[in-house]
Amino acid sequence: MEVAQQEILTPAPAKETTRVSGSVALLEALIAEGVDTIFGYPGGAIMPIYDALYDYNDKLNHVLVRHEQGGTHAGQGYARTSGKVGVVFATSGPGATNLVTGLADAQIDSTPLVCITGQVFAHLLGTDAFQETDVINITTPVTKWNYQVTDANEIPEVIAKAFYIAKSGRPGPVLIDITKNAQIQLFDYEGYTKCDHIRSYRPTPIVRPQYVEQAAALINQAKKPFILFGQGVLLGSAEQEFKAFVEKSGIPAAWTILGAGAIPTDHPLNVGMLGMHGNYGPNVLTNECDVLIAIGMRFDDRVTGRLDKYAKQAKVIHLDIDPAEIDKNVKTTVPVWGDCKETLPLLTALVEEKQHTDWVKLFNEYTQKEVEAVIHKELNPSDGEMTMGEVIKQLNDLTKGEAVIVTDVGQHQMVACRYAQFNKTRSNVTSGGLGTMGFALPAAIGAKYGAQDRTVVAIIGDGGFQMTCQELGTIMQSGVDVKIIILNNRFLGMVRQWQELFNERRYSFVDIQSPDFVALAAAYRIPGKCISERDELQGALKEMLDNKGSFLLEVMVTKENNVFPMVPQGCSVSEIRLK
């Protein structure tokens, strides 16, 4: 420890060398990468880095989370709203193992993260030393790349690689494990050089013009083409290119939950959400379209339902940056490999300007059926207990679709994603692939740091909130402004819904009790309110949004409401149920 403190020098410009510790080299690397916020938690094996951080307080804002999992989700929230890489610090052993859920979430949802973990001294590796775990092997399946540093000389280059890998191509989480001796060790530092190339790594496949031409030809012949878009559009910052493609081709487009907001919710060609709890038209008409154009999405089983009855009649065009996604789940007629920021304009140039009026009308007819059967009574109930849908609708009316909506996992997530209005890109932050309950509260903290000028509203169920509610402490201490809505149905609602529909109402351990959430928030000095009457809703939402700083609003909603429409597991998308 004393060794690290002796000579902490600000590194001079490249070529001249300075003696610095590995820890200082790490922090200089983060600054050079444009990092402004770190979510972390100190501990024994990462103490030299935290000691160096003490002198970097004016350049790097460190947010002390209450659990390392919260750190990863905050990093994810930050990355999703800012488009930058989220950075997380944790110590060895339990600190590092607590990262695993967040890493897995970031891996499956392609979120760029760089996690730095402390590790025991290199000479103690493999000896079951105090707080030693084999973090590299534990995290290998849930990281895009990971690396263990045992010598400080490696740090600048490895951190440069970490950022490059995390954000390039299909983004993902990277973990760098740094042994304590490397953090302390002084070495000749030559300055920091960003990485823009690794010889064995090809982040973006080469675009093949013949496939773009074949795709355009298919689209131009199509009578009933249909676009499915996912987070790839956001990750590629290709929202404008995507909008231009949709508007020129006149093709109706539906989104996966991570693709929400790539074009505004009220765009006339945005026909709604795909998947198990998606909209009626997009699901049914998947099996009636003649050409399916998938853009930056991966045909998750929650989107496709039963694969052997999925869009069998259609020719499939798949635009993706990751060649491993082509043909993984759905056989592709024409694969368009590449970054959609690059491929979409090429495709737009070749497609004919068209309007598929009758085909789009068909989507609208299905919407009408869905409004009558489901949406109207969910959003505008006149009596009885409040519904989740009407809370979202009232929130839309107040935020006008400008807020960042962060959701957890379960019924409230499906309802929020279905009904929230998104005018802007990077407005929907949710755990899509992994379905991590407990994601929303810490992710909302990160989301606010990533988009400081925007209102951030976390919508969370009573179950999920209790998984990471210790992060209220992070909100209290950092003073970050996060609006929290707990939709409390006094059940683990999604599992209860399945038990009702498929297990003869055998409600097995879904009846969850909650603490007094408002009192809990008050214990963290966060103001709050609990409402159960419809006429209080608008006023309470206003009070929450108008409050300077964080606010917790608990809304008591119907206990046994189901999310519809629904494609039951193992069924085809055209077997979607309205009740």
Place this chain on the structure above:
Amino acid sequence: MSNQEPIQQEFNITIYTENQVGLLNRIAIIFTRRKINIDSLNTSPSEIESIHRFNIVITESEDVVRKLTRQIEKQVEVLKVYYHTNEDVIWQELALYKVSTDVIAEKVSVERLLRENGARAVVIRKDYTVFETTGHREETDNLINILQPYGLIEFVRSARVAIIKDSEGFNAKLREFERLEPGEEVIENEYLNKGAKVFTM
């Protein structure tokens, strides 16, 4: 689903990689996460210094193998992945057999044994003899059957090594690749034996 199960057969997967600690695990878990058993795995240098080569054999359908190879190829330190059927490669496995020298000398003509099975004696000692044979699975299996009655003491077979019949094009690319960007040396933990000399808390 379609009534016909896809045909499973042996596939030889050839992976060109950087020489990097931990890469073996990163590749292995791509198989194990789908609960696929690896029949044989060999790591070795390739014809190019600094480029490493894995030979992996699994029994699966081509559709699954294609998906696996793409998932392997997207790993940061993997340069290129190929898969081939047994017909597309020239492959060999090496096997060693240990038998009692007394039994063998008494009961069989060693010379005949060697000749008929393409084997050679690696070591002949008073107490035991070690034979070696190289070939396809059937050939190495065959010698087990022959030696079993004479008290086979120990048997071991190596992983498969396979040369791709049609690999000239890629070799040229690989050499060019290495010429333009020479590889780096692998960094291992150099502190393991220096415990006493390393500062600690």
